[in-house]
Amino acid sequence: MEKNKGKDSKSRRDFIHITSGLTVATAAGAAAWPLIDQMNPSADVLALATIEVDLEPLQPGQSISVLWRGKPLFIRCRTEDEIAKARDVDINSLKDPEIDADRVKNAKYLVMVGVCTHLGCVPLGQQGEYGGWFCPCHGSHYDTSGRIRKGPAPTNLEVPPYVYLDDTTIKIG
Amino acid sequence: MSNKNIGGGIINWIDYRLPIFSTLKHTLVDYPTPRNLNYWWNFGSLAGIFLLIQIITGIVLAMHYTPSVEGAFASIEHIMRDVNYGWLIRYIHMNGASFFFIVVYIHIFRGLYYGSYKSPREVLWWLGLIILLLMMATAFMGYVLPWGQMSFWGATVITNLFSAVPIVGTAVVEWLWGGFAVDNALLNRFFALHYLFPFLIVGVVILHIVALHTHGSNNPLGIDKKGPQDSIPFHPYYTIKDLFGLSFVLTIFAFVVFFAPDYLGHPDNYIPADPLKTPAHIVPEWYFLPFYAILRAVPDKLGGVIAMISAILILFVLPWLDTSKVRSATFRPIYKKLYWFLVVDIIVLTWIGGSPAEGNFILIGQIATIYYFAHFLVLMPIVGVIETPKPLPNSISQSVLNKPIKGNS
Numbered sequence: 001m002e003k004n005k006g007k008d009s010k011s012r013r014d015f016i017h018i019t020s021g022l023t024v025a026t027a028a029g030a031a032a033w034p035l036i037d038q039m040n041p042s043a044d045v046l047a048l049a050t051i052e053v054d055l056e057p058l059q060p061g062q063s064i065s066v067l068w069r070g071k072p073l074f075i076r077c078r079t080e081d082e083i084a085k086a087r088d089v090d091i092n093s094l095k096d097p098e099i100d101a102d103r104v105k106n107a108k109y110l111v112m113v114g115v116c117t118h119l120g121c122v123p124l125g126q127q128g129e130y131g132g133w134f135c136p137c138h139g140s141h142y143d144t145s146g147r148i149r150k151g152p153a154p155t156n157l158e159v160p161p162y163v164y165l166d167d168t169t170i171k172i173g
Numbered sequence: 174m175s176n177k178n179i180g181g182g183i184i185n186w187i188d189y190r191l192p193i194f195s196t197l198k199h200t201l202v203d204y205p206t207p208r209n210l211n212y213w214w215n216f217g218s219l220a221g222i223f224l225l226i227q228i229i230t231g232i233v234l235a236m237h238y239t240p241s242v243e244g245a246f247a248s249i250e251h252i253m254r255d256v257n258y259g260w261l262i263r264y265i266h267m268n269g270a271s272f273f274f275i276v277v278y279i280h281i282f283r284g285l286y287y288g289s290y291k292s293p294r295e296v297l298w299w300l301g302l303i304i305l306l307l308m309m310a311t312a313f314m315g316y317v318l319p320w321g322q323m324s325f326w327g328a329t330v331i332t333n334l335f336s337a338v339p340i341v342g343t344a345v346v347e348w349l350w351g352g353f354a355v356d357n358a359l360l361n362r363f364f365a366l367h368y369l370f371p372f373l374i375v376g377v378v379i380l381h382i383v384a385l386h387t388h389g390s391n392n393p394l395g396i397d398k399k400g401p402q403d404s405i406p407f408h409p410y411y412t413i414k415d416l417f418g419l420s421f422v423l424t425i426f427a428f429v430v431f432f433a434p435d436y437l438g439h440p441d442n443y444i445p446a447d448p449l450k451t452p453a454h455i456v457p458e459w460y461f462l463p464f465y466a467i468l469r470a471v472p473d474k475l476g477g478v479i480a481m482i483s484a485i486l487i488l489f490v491l492p493w494l495d496t497s498k499v500r501s502a503t504f505r506p507i508y509k510k511l512y513w514f515l516v517v518d519i520i521v522l523t524w525i526g527g528s529p530a531e532g533n534f535i536l537i538g539q540i541a542t543i544y545y546f547a548h549f550l551v552l553m554p555i556v557g558v559i560e561t562p563k564p565l566p567n568s569i570s571q572s573v574l575n576k577p578i579k580g581n582s
Binding site for chain 2: 033034035037038039040042043044045
């Protein structure tokens with residue numbers, strides 16, 4: 001009887017310790033969350049996360065850069081020659097294999113995030129050994145589809161999410 | 174050094190080289206505390222917790238705030254509307270300042286009642302007053318940062334106090350402003366100092382605790398500990414008591430933050446600062462009102478400033494103005510009444526400080542101001558001599574264990 005009682009009170013004490021410990025942990029987490037979440041993008045930053053671009057004025061061989069979420073976006077109206085070069089590639093020879101058709105919604109207009117996938121510099125257009133983009137920081141060469149061909153960058157230039165609102169207007173983001 | 178075995182292997186290894194764990198244990202766990210402390214002794218740790226809340230929320234707000242006359246007001250609205258939980262963090266910081274003052278004022282009144290400023294705790298008392306002065310400077314500069322109407326005109330009025338200094342007054346004020354009016358230069362330096370001062374407060378708080386632990390806490394009986402039977406370890410007895418009190422205070426705090434966040438503030442501060450238009454009725458935050466009343470009670474510019482500053486400086490010499498050998502007001506029948514008169518007097522000063530300076534308010538403010546100084550300069554020294562204190566109990570443990578002596582009335 002006496003022994004049982006001792007055991008009993010011990011387990012009750014454990015129960016109190018565990019439940020109060022869990023309560024404290026939950027409360028601490030709930031109190032910490034606003035302090036952590038405040039560093040995430042604020043509402044005014046998120047509001048600028050979608051932009052619309054009119055492609056009408058772009059002639060073949062012309063490019064524009066627009067700012068999206070604080071980063072440059074390359075939008076290039078490619079020439080027939082560039083498209084042909086982009087499609088005439090042995091996919092298996094690529095570092096990050098991806099066919100050109102998967103990187104564009106309309107073969108004419110290439111839309112990419114203009115940030116080198118190596119360490120974040122902005123590549124220069126129509127330069128480098130493959131006639132696409134060349135990053136001056138550490139020498140990454142991208143082709144006319146924005147795929148990495150040579151240099152330290154690990155992946156192809158990123159294609160942002162976008163949709164065609166009509167034939168010549170896209171909404172990015 | 175002293176404690177060889179404080180925990181596991183790594184903790185012992187570090188503690189042997191840097192005695193941080195044994196110091197913490199000595200301060201927060203073993204610290205021998207009088208066994209008869211009542212709930213008024215919660216307010217020291219409460220003040221520490223509100224200091225911590227202010228520092229944490231303040232660092233977060235500084236991540237989103239822009240200290241410039243063009244950007245300050247807009248960045249506050251950005252915090253309120255756009256930043257995730259920005260409204261919550263700012264409201265905690267705003268009301269945290271008020272609650273910090275509430276708990277610190279109660280802490281000070283507790284010290285006044287139980288004679289916690291008397292020998293050997295004079296330096297402890299001074300350090301507390303220095304913390305109060307630093308808090309006031311910090312709170313004032315923080316109130317300027319949102320750059321609303323009250324920020325701007327509050328800054329103008331308070332910095333102009335220094336112009337009362339003879340001869341160099343104008344030069345001092347222009348030095349404070351970094352110009353010829355309250356402007357961008359002042360806002361920037363106030364932001365820098367508002368960020369710095371809380372850490373100075375932390376430093377003085379550490380000294381405050383060191384001084385406290387040198388002779389130990391005072392207690393409601395105001396008598397010294399006579400042996401180990403008079404004290405209990407801080408942990409778990411007072412950690413749990415402090416936490417229990419904290420849960421009440423945080424509940425009230427949460428109520429204000431969520432349901433009345435602007436109750437203690439002034440709506441004019443949601444109007445952007447306009448150097449061409451002073452608000453009709455300008456008052457400081459509530460925690461400055463008694464001092465503001467004393468400032469306005471004296472009809473002379475320099476005299477008002479001196480009176481206001483003296484209202485705090487007089488507390489530094491309190492250990493010598495109080496001539497009684499008995500600490501606790503519990504055993505001092507006359508002083509106990511005077512203490513409550515002083516409390517009422519300060520409430521009156523708070524009310525007058527928030528009222529317009531006209532008609533009877535001026536007269537009441539002047540009487541209350543005179544009484545405030547008379548309490549410390551005339552009544553306290555005299556009462557300490559003429560009063561016959563009640564007999565003191567033999568020891569803390571005796572008074573706790575047999576209840577015949579009327580301890581806390």
